[in-house]
Amino acid sequence: MKNTINTIDAPATINYSQAIEVNGTLYLSGQIPLNPKTMELEESNDVEKQTYQILENIQVILEKNNYCFENIVKITTYTINLDDFIKINKIYNKVFININFVRSLIEVSRLPKNSNVMIEIIASK
Incomplete structure (x- = not known):
């Protein structure tokens, strides 16, 4: 059974879900560093601050669905600069x-809202 996940405590989405749960596995859409209250991008161009904001948003989505960081089995990170790997790591x-x-970790030419980083995860119970 497929369960669509959306919580107001994480950044809202347009035309897609924050996550989908299927048979005890949670698939999160790619997250960029949006403040969930303002829907504005983390103002700093600092990849570290942006990464922290994304992980906070991911943690909220996980917890609202009875998952936690320990349930993560796969993380895919997209960055506009491969040199940021050390900071993200x-x-x-x-x-x-x-x-x-x-x-x-994948380098890409551009991310939504000109974010420096985007993270998607798969978690399983």
Whole structure:
């Protein structure tokens, strides 16, 4: 059974869902660093601040659906600058302490709203 996930505590979406749950697996749409209250992009052009904002939004979506960071099995990170890998990895090492998952990092030419980073995850119970 497919369950569509949307919460007002994370950035709203247009024409797609924040997440879909199927058979105990949660698939999150790509998240950019939007403030869920204002729907504005994290003002700083700092990839670290943007990454933290995205992870906060992801955590809210997970928790509202009885998942947590420990349930993450796959993270795909998109960045406009592959040199930011070190900064993003530093944050992942702070946030995901003793949490195992697989991940990919992909450089792209552009992201929505000119964000520096976008993250999508798959979580499973």
